[in-house]
Amino acid sequence: MKITFMGAARTVSGSCYILECGGKRFALDCGLHQGNKEIEKRNWNLDEYDGKDLDFILITHAHIDHSGLLPALVSKGFKNPIYCTAPTKDLLEIMLLDSAHIQEMEAEWANRKRMRTGVQPVRALYNINDAEKTVPLLATVYYDKVFEPAPGLTITYKNAGHILGSAFIEIEYEQDGKRTKAVFSGDLGRPEQLIVADPSDADCADYVFLESTYGNRNHPDEEHSLDELAEAIKYSYGNGEKVVIPAFAVERSQQIIYSLFLLRKQGRLPEDMPIYLDSPLAIRATEIFRKHPEFYDEQTQEFIRKGEHPLDLPNLHFTETRDQSQAINETKGPAVIISASGMANAGRIKHHLRHNLWRPGASVIFVGWQGVGTPGRKIIGGAKKIRLFGEEVSIAAKIFTINGFSGHAGQDELLDWLGSMKGKPVKVILVHGEAEVQKEFGALITEKYGFEVHIPEYMEELELEPGLELAPVIDMAVARPRVDWDFLLRDSETLYAELKQRVADVENRPWVDQADLRDKLLDVNRNLVELISEM
Ligand SMILES: [Zn+2]
Numbered sequence: 001m002k003i004t005f006m007g008a009a010r011t012v013s014g015s016c017y018i019l020e021c022g023g024k025r026f027a028l029d030c031g032l033h034q035g036n037k038e039i040e041k042r043n044w045n046l047d048e049y050d051g052k053d054l055d056f057i058l059i060t061h062a063h064i065d066h067s068g069l070l071p072a073l074v075s076k077g078f079k080n081p082i083y084c085t086a087p088t089k090d091l092l093e094i095m096l097l098d099s100a101h102i103q104e105m106e107a108e109w110a111n112r113k114r115m116r117t118g119v120q121p122v123r124a125l126y127n128i129n130d131a132e133k134t135v136p137l138l139a140t141v142y143y144d145k146v147f148e149p150a151p152g153l154t155i156t157y158k159n160a161g162h163i164l165g166s167a168f169i170e171i172e173y174e175q176d177g178k179r180t181k182a183v184f185s186g187d188l189g190r191p192e193q194l195i196v197a198d199p200s201d202a203d204c205a206d207y208v209f210l211e212s213t214y215g216n217r218n219h220p221d222e223e224h225s226l227d228e229l230a231e232a233i234k235y236s237y238g239n240g241e242k243v244v245i246p247a248f249a250v251e252r253s254q255q256i257i258y259s260l261f262l263l264r265k266q267g268r269l270p271e272d273m274p275i276y277l278d279s280p281l282a283i284r285a286t287e288i289f290r291k292h293p294e295f296y297d298e299q300t301q302e303f304i305r306k307g308e309h310p311l312d313l314p315n316l317h318f319t320e321t322r323d324q325s326q327a328i329n330e331t332k333g334p335a336v337i338i339s340a341s342g343m344a345n346a347g348r349i350k351h352h353l354r355h356n357l358w359r360p361g362a363s364v365i366f367v368g369w370q371g372v373g374t375p376g377r378k379i380i381g382g383a384k385k386i387r388l389f390g391e392e393v394s395i396a397a398k399i400f401t402i403n404g405f406s407g408h409a410g411q412d413e414l415l416d417w418l419g420s421m422k423g424k425p426v427k428v429i430l431v432h433g434e435a436e437v438q439k440e441f442g443a444l445i446t447e448k449y450g451f452e453v454h455i456p457e458y459m460e461e462l463e464l465e466p467g468l469e470l471a472p473v474i475d476m477a478v479a480r481p482r483v484d485w486d487f488l489l490r491d492s493e494t495l496y497a498e499l500k501q502r503v504a505d506v507e508n509r510p511w512v513d514q515a516d517l518r519d520k521l522l523d524v525n526r527n528l529v530e531l532i533s534e535m
């Protein structure tokens with residue numbers, strides 16, 4: 001079995017592994033790369049995925065960092081089955097369309113800028129049509145039911161307890177009497193997590209591809225998170241102000257509603273405090289959550305048996321339209337506003353922050369991981385002011401950060417999950433984490449269980465065969481860097497336009513020596529010719 005790491009290697013986003021065995025070539029996850037410019041360029045490296053040649057794709061769960069490149073592969077000719085669980089299928093339908101919409105908007109925004117400088121327009125990474133063409137390819141699989149997409153190759157999805165319908169995947173391949181078993185953790189949830197059932201145990205395997213988002217720390221418990229939430233509500237309610245909660249549309253928004261339901265039962269949520277779920281995507285996701293109660297944990301099922309649904313609250317309002325959304329801040333008085341995006345870098349949440357951040361007595365609660373450079377990160381970092389819609393907004397609201405809502409297993413939980421394999425010759429490959437965290441976590445795994453640990457690089461290839469040393473097929477340190485011609489071409493167009501503009505600015509100015517200007521341009525030209533002749 002051969003594996004190529006197409007993403008989530010020494011970073012968190014872009015989960016995608018391409019596997020080859022028994023004449024089949026398939027992908028496990030197909031996530032969007034998100035982060036700095038360098039990382040996001042990887043989204044355009046579509047030829048490397050060779051989508052047309054993939055026999056099928058296995059998707060662990062609906063999050064965009066595991067699924068967001070599917071429409072891009074479909075636009076490049078992929079038309080085979082995409083296996084996932086029933087809730088993942090439902091969630092992907094709304095999330096891929098939403099992602100396509102974002103891609104189109106971003107391209108449109110970039111093109112407006114490019115047109116002003118006379119540079120050729122860019123196309124979107126994919127469009128709504130590509131997302132629509134992806135949906136019919138989604139094929140449902142069930143937890144704990146083995147299926148065999150090719151002779152000798154068996155695949156089992158098991159509950160990862162991370163979001164509704166999330167799975168970790170066991171892959172077993174047998175050839176010439178030799179068996180190789182690999183487990184891909186996907187994103188692993190926590191036993192304490194609200195709504196979804198606890199993660200299942202994994203069978204022992206030769207290789208475990210383990211996520212390591214929180215490999216270096218543990219989360220506070222649920223009670224602590226509820227207390228903090230109650231504190232923020234009490235503070236702003238007492239001041240007649242609003243509580244603003246930036247939250248991801250899927251899972252986190254529903255967890256917050258669930259938490260408010262629990263607070264209400266304990267008498268810690270004022271009866272007259274309205275709650276708004278102000279995100280069309282989160283509203284649709286909540287409907288999907290309600291459609292699949294069989295994926296809930298025991299506590300939730302128990303509430304439902306008693307006739308109480310934790311996603312129902314008497315004061316909960318779904319604000320679908322823009323007018324409804326704007327009306328929230330036009331109404332004076334306390335309220336809880338749950339809106340996306342979770343890092344406050346896009347979506348309606350930015351409006352709510354503009355209206356409330358500067359208000360003493362208001363509060364903002366961050367309930368998820370905040371990426372470097374996002375407004376969310378700046379606010380929790382103690383910024384006094386923040387730029388929103390081109391204007392400076394000062395921060396007078398009280399800022400809360402609640403880490404206990406994480407949908408990712410913390411260090412101890414990851415170690416516990418691995419624990420059942422103790423004493424076996426397991427090789428652990430750490431993925432979906434920052435390199436520094438992985439180094440620390442990897443050392444801990446080896447110390448505790450004696451497992452060999454490997455931290456792969458982007459585009460690294462590995463041969464998986466029990467007994468074989470975990471040495472990369474290509475040494476990435478000496479591997480030739482790949483040139484992204486699409487980008488180079490676009491960069492050169494921008495450079496050309498800039499150069500033209502600069503020449504136009506100084507041409508015909510009496511103080512510019514025209515001969516000198518020509519010489520300088522000839523120098524630029526000579527450099528280019530030299531570059532070409534070296535190739
Ligand atoms: Zn996830």
Ligand SMILES: [Zn+2]
Nearest residue numbers: 063065066187
């Ligand atoms: Zn993830």
